[in-house]
Amino acid sequence: MTTLFSAEHAHQLDASDPLRGFRDEFQLPRHGDADQLYFCGNSLGLQPKAVRAALLDELDDWARLGVEAHFHGKHPWMPYHAFVRETLAACVGAQPSEVVAMNSLSVNLHLLMVSFYQPTSERHAILIEAGAFPSDRYAVESQVRFHGFDPVTSLIELEADEANGTISMQAIERVLAERGQTIALVLWPGVQYRSGQAFDLKEITRLAHAQDCAVGFDLAHAAGNLPLQLHDSGADFAAWCSYKYLNSGPGAIAGAFVHERHACSDRPRFAGWWGHDQATRFKMGSEFVPTPGADGWQLSNPPILALAPLRVSLEIFQRAGMAALRDKSEKITGYLEALIRERLDGTLDVVTPAEPERRGCQLSLRVVGGRERGRGLFQFLANAGIIGDWREPDVIRISPAPLYNRYSDVLGFIQTVEQWRMAQS
Numbered sequence: 001m002t003t004l005f006s007a008e009h010a011h012q013l014d015a016s017d018p019l020r021g022f023r024d025e026f027q028l029p030r031h032g033d034a035d036q037l038y039f040c041g042n043s044l045g046l047q048p049k050a051v052r053a054a055l056l057d058e059l060d061d062w063a064r065l066g067v068e069a070h071f072h073g074k075h076p077w078m079p080y081h082a083f084v085r086e087t088l089a090a091c092v093g094a095q096p097s098e099v100v101a102m103n104s105l106s107v108n109l110h111l112l113m114v115s116f117y118q119p120t121s122e123r124h125a126i127l128i129e130a131g132a133f134p135s136d137r138y139a140v141e142s143q144v145r146f147h148g149f150d151p152v153t154s155l156i157e158l159e160a161d162e163a164n165g166t167i168s169m170q171a172i173e174r175v176l177a178e179r180g181q182t183i184a185l186v187l188w189p190g191v192q193y194r195s196g197q198a199f200d201l202k203e204i205t206r207l208a209h210a211q212d213c214a215v216g217f218d219l220a221h222a223a224g225n226l227p228l229q230l231h232d233s234g235a236d237f238a239a240w241c242s243y244k245y246l247n248s249g250p251g252a253i254a255g256a257f258v259h260e261r262h263a264c265s266d267r268p269r270f271a272g273w274w275g276h277d278q279a280t281r282f283k284m285g286s287e288f289v290p291t292p293g294a295d296g297w298q299l300s301n302p303p304i305l306a307l308a309p310l311r312v313s314l315e316i317f318q319r320a321g322m323a324a325l326r327d328k329s330e331k332i333t334g335y336l337e338a339l340i341r342e343r344l345d346g347t348l349d350v351v352t353p354a355e356p357e358r359r360g361c362q363l364s365l366r367v368v369g370g371r372e373r374g375r376g377l378f379q380f381l382a383n384a385g386i387i388g389d390w391r392e393p394d395v396i397r398i399s400p401a402p403l404y405n406r407y408s409d410v411l412g413f414i415q416t417v418e419q420w421r422m423a424q425s
């Protein structure tokens, strides 16, 4: 047994982890008498303990003050969405005026495409990755049709060109060089949900802008996972959900980014009263005057009960710091990968790129032997209280989240896969 594989080594890594205290701030689901080994932050992040009190505060203010809580609540509801502005901006590397928490991810993608997908007869296509998350594909396809174009000719899905089903920057460069003049919008993932591959947002933006294409990013799997620099990337827009790495609860309120240079844009947009100029919103005039910045894309007054968990969660990110989180993330995912390569070669193939700059915390693991074997392993893990998630036909996604996962959790996962393998032989 090597040092790397020993329980002592894992415990030492946990003991010297500068972020170890954060685990206590989360509700760990139980498996019998023990905590689950929860690796599913890529799907639903765990509940920060402080969320319960934050929600109760809002319920109490509503009970105590009724409509007056808009102004006199502990956290007044009228400016509530602004309470998350600074922390949200810090989390994704944006200026505060460039971000807003609103709606859900697919809705935000649509609203932003209304502004940033403006097809013409020459330039009408949207470029996405082949195998994009279905909601994104449905969204872009419906946008193409909405504008009277045909997805057969106006939806370009770039196929993976690397062995594991990942996409090289050269392939992106090539498709933009060859077809860029027909592409109105590039909609790209920050981290691809199935492979776990992370992309260089700045470089994609540079390549796309060189062809005069608009660029938007779906950051569902990147927000709270990677230290993004959205402003500096130059992207036109981005959207993300907050229920994965941002730990803000099932169906949590999502995020949107609109680059500062579009702050006062006269592009088309779907309007609602909460996007109206704040200074005159309550004059209730009939003409829509957008408030500058990302706030101008809001439609409705925000759901306070959804914003409260996000506020609490982003405060945790602020205390931990994205740089420290990324540092641990690289280490703990690197540890997972090293153990898989050492102990589980021939059982699990790592699909996710090996270079740290090409991935976040998630590793997508293809179970050697196909779907039935993979399902068997997945069930064995679940029975042992080890929670990852399954992607057809044969991939288990395991995401050590640096806020609450321990190195010993990772070791527990490896040992359980070994037990399953022994039971098979």
Ligand SMILES: Cc1ncc(COP(=O)(O)O)c(C=O)c1O
Pocket: 104, 105, 106, 107, 133, 135, 136, 189, 193, 218, 220, 221, 241
């Ligand atoms: C990459 C990606 N895009 C879109 C969605 C859809 O998100 P929502 O249901 O919040 O609109 C998800 C959800 O997991 C996702 O992972």
